[in-house]
Amino acid sequence: xxMVNAFSREDFERLSEAERALIARREKxxxxxxxxxxxxxxxxxxxxxxxxxxxxxxxxxxxYNNVASVGHCHPRVVEAITRQTAVLNTHxxxxxxxxxxxxxxxxxxxxxxxxxxxxTCTGSEANDLAVRIARFVTGGTGIIATELAYHGLTSAVxxxxxxxGEAVTLGAHVRTVPAPxxxxxxxxxxxxxxxxxxxxxxxxxxxxxIKPAMLITDTIFSSDGIFAxxxxxxxxxxxxxxxxxxxxxxxxxxxxxxxxGEAMWGFxxxxxxxxxxxxxxxxxxxxxxxxxxxxxxxxxxxxPRARYFNTFGGNPVAAAAGKAVLDTIRTEGLxxxxxxxxxxxxxxxxxxxxxxxxxxDIRGSGLFIGVEIVADPATKQPDATLTTRIVNGLRAxxxxxxxxxxxxxxxxxxxxxxxxRENADMLxxxxxxxxxxx
Numbered sequence: 102x103x104m105v106n107a108f109s110r111e112d113f114e115r116l117s118e119a120e121r122a123l124i125a126r127r128e129k130x131x132x133x134x135x136x137x138x139x140x141x142x143x144x145x146x147x148x149x150x151x152x153x154x155x156x157x158x159x160x161x162x163x164x165y166n167n168v169a170s171v172g173h174c175h176p177r178v179v180e181a182i183t184r185q186t187a188v189l190n191t192h193x194x195x196x197x198x199x200x201x202x203x204x205x206x207x208x209x210x211x212x213x214x215x216x217x218x219x220x221t222c223t224g225s226e227a228n229d230l231a232v233r234i235a236r237f238v239t240g241g242t243g244i245i246a247t248e249l250a251y252h253g254l255t256s257a258v259x260x261x262x263x264x265x266g267e268a269v270t271l272g273a274h275v276r277t278v279p280a281p282x283x284x285x286x287x288x289x290x291x292x293x294x295x296x297x298x299x300x301x302x303x304x305x306x307x308x309x310x311i312k313p314a315m316l317i318t319d320t321i322f323s324s325d326g327i328f329a330x331x332x333x334x335x336x337x338x339x340x341x342x343x344x345x346x347x348x349x350x351x352x353x354x355x356x357x358x359x360x361x362g363e364a365m366w367g368f369x370x371x372x373x374x375x376x377x378x379x380x381x382x383x384x385x386x387x388x389x390x391x392x393x394x395x396x397x398x399x400x401x402x403x404x405p406r407a408r409y410f411n412t413f414g415g416n417p418v419a420a421a422a423g424k425a426v427l428d429t430i431r432t433e434g435l436x437x438x439x440x441x442x443x444x445x446x447x448x449x450x451x452x453x454x455x456x457x458x459x460x461x462d463i464r465g466s467g468l469f470i471g472v473e474i475v476a477d478p479a480t481k482q483p484d485a486t487l488t489t490r491i492v493n494g495l496r497a498x499x500x501x502x503x504x505x506x507x508x509x510x511x512x513x514x515x516x517x518x519x520x521x522r523e524n525a526d527m528l529x530x531x532x533x534x535x536x537x538x539x
Contacts, residue, residue, distance in 0.1 A: 112140045120144065138503070139496045148173030151517050151524050153501070161499045164516040164528050167469075170358055170383030171429040172519040178386045181425035182418055190418045193220070194410070199420035206427050210365045211394055215378060219400070220392040220415030224354040224381030225253025227391040228317070230409065231377050232257050234395070235348045237403045241312030244272070245302045245342070247280040249507050251324040252317060252352055261317065264324045274311050276302035280325030281334055284462040284473055285481060288331040296337025303345045313347035315376075320367030321356035326506035327471030327513065329361065329464060335371040348376035348399070354391070355469070358383045359430050359518060362440025362467025370466065385422035386429075390414070435518040439467035446470060446514070446525040453529060457536045459487055468520055471505070472512035483508035494535035500528055 113121060123144065127135070143161070147154040150172040153161045163173070171178065185199070193200055204218045221227045236242055244261045246252065251264040259265055260272035271277070278298040281291045303313050316338060322328040339349045356367030357380050364370050366378065376399050381391030392414065403409075413419070430436060447463060447470060454460035454472075461475035474491065476484040488510045495502055503513045516524065 116141065140493045141496070143496070143501075150175075151520055159499060161496075161501050162516075162524060162527050162531075164500060164502050164514050164520070164524075166501075166517060167355060167360060167515045168382045169387050169517050170360070171386050171426055171433070171435060172517045173387075175386055175425075175429060177429050178388075178422055178425040181421040182388060185418045185421035188417075190416055192410075192412050193415045197417055197420075199417040199424070200415045203415075203420040203424045203427075206424060208394060210427070211378070212369070212374070214374070214396050215394050217397050217400060218392055218394050219409060220390065220419070221381075221411050222389045222391060222413050222419075223253070224352075224379060224391045225255045225258050226411070226414070227354075227379040227381055227393050228252045228258045228350070228352065229255040230393055231315070231317070231350045231379055233407070234377065234393075234400060234403050235315040235350065237407055238399055239312065239314045239347055241314035241347060242274045243303075243306035243311040243313040243315075243347070244275050245299060245306075245313070245316045245347075246275065246277055247318060247322060247325050248277045249280065249325045249505075250277075250317075250319060252319070274306075276306055278302050280322045281328045282326070283328050283330060283464060288334065291331070292334040292337055295334060296341055299338040300341045303341060303347075307345075313342060313345045315348045315350050316342040317350040317352055319352045319355060320371065321361065321466065321469055323355045323469075323513070323515075324505050326473070326511045327465055327469065329370075329466035329469070332363075332370045333372055335368070335373050339371075339373045339375075349373065351375035351378045353378050354381040355515070356466075358426070359436030359439055360467055360469050360515070362436060362443050365436060367466075384426060385419060386426050388419060388422035390419040390423055430518065433519070436467075438520075439518050442520050442522055442525055443467040443470065445522050446520075446528065449525055449529040450532075453533055453536070456533075459484065459536070465514070468514075468516055468518060470514040472514065473506070474510045474512065483510035485509040488512065491532070491535050495528075495531055498531040498534060500531040502528075 144156045145153050146156050153163050208216050246261040249264045252258050252262045259269050261275045281295045306313050342349050351368040353366050359365050377393050377395040384390045450463045458478045461478050462473040464471050474484050474488045476482045488504050505511050505513045
């Protein structure tokens with residue numbers, strides 16, 4: 102997947118002298134692996150709620166950032182982190198109420214059988230731990246993921262994160278399947294095909310002497326192009342991996358914590374029972390924390406025999422941040438806000454699509470929306486060039502989104518959960534302006 106919103110060397114000469122100097126310093130000390138967003142990179146210095154501010158004091162509507170899930174620099178989270186930092190911050194091998202309080206509050210948001218939590222610092226670590234547990238429990242090594250999935254950056258997880266690019270080799274024990282596509286298949290075809298594809302991947306693993314360990318999916322297929330419905334389409338695939346003796350891991354790093362509006366966790370929309378759920382990014386509203394929520398029987402033998410420890414995972418400051426995020430989601434009604442504002446935004450985008458056929462499909466759930474950009478609505482031919490123009494055109498109008506999908510043609514709209522109807526109007530109006538004939 103190409104980064105349609107990425108800065109390139111061709112854009113360098115169009116920048117100011119100060120911007121070029123900062124980029125040169127950055128490249129010298131950080132090296133070539135890091136990327137910048139947008140043809141004209143942003144130099145951000147402050148965030149508040151749904152807005153980010155650059156070095157010149159200009160304000161940008163953030164319609165992309167789910168790390169700051171309850172809004173940039175939310176006072177409740179800032180206060181919780183500050184208060185706990187001033188008292189104690191150590192690891193989980195000492196007794197402390199904070200991690201227990203948080204784990205109790207977190208697991209209470211899940212179905213009853215998912216009742217234990219293990220904490221890490223990043224979603225990559227969480228998925229890495231999920232691999233370890235799945236292999237221990239099943240005795241298998243085979244992993245099934247979607248063709249453009251992103252699950253993390255550790256060596257083990259990068260092997261089933263195809264979106265990292267062809268230079269990152271997939272593991273010999275990994276099989277990829279096409280993501281569901283609600284734009285090009287009927288609901289029935291979509292469900293049947295995804296289940297059939299997962300079954301075929303299981304059969305191919307077995308044919309090569311590889312016992313399946315797990316199927317892992319981001320339950321809204323963020324990198325694959327954002328496919329939220331129809332609800333329930335995951336069930337045949339989950340049934341297939343369970344029948345093969347493997348585990349189902351629901352990666353909720355992006356769709357979790359109420360973002361879909363309809364449920365606290367994306368997998369709940371599909372009526373399936375994960376063996377493990379991996380979580381991250383939005384947990385601490387910017388404080389680095391992640392983890393796994395799982396059934397006790399899954400970890401019953403792994404825990405005593407393989408053990409697990411993470412110096413910073415679940416530390417008292419992380420627990421305070423996480424608890425503040427959960428409290429904020431609950432007390433400010435942010436899951437319901439995601440449902441209502443998300444539908445309002447979806448309606449606004451669909452209205453715009455009636456005027457602009459290039460907006461071929463509007464899909465998603467809550468405040469996680471994908472807009473597929475096409476050159477021809479009849480053939481549904483992707484248009485990555487127009488997508489690039491839209492993403493950068495919105496940035497020029499001080500609205501921030503990104504793009505995803507195998508053809509780099511799907512607008513990815515994923516704002517903080519405090520996004521309002523007024524913010525939605527700002528986004529739709531800006532998009533309408535970008536789409537005006539030149």
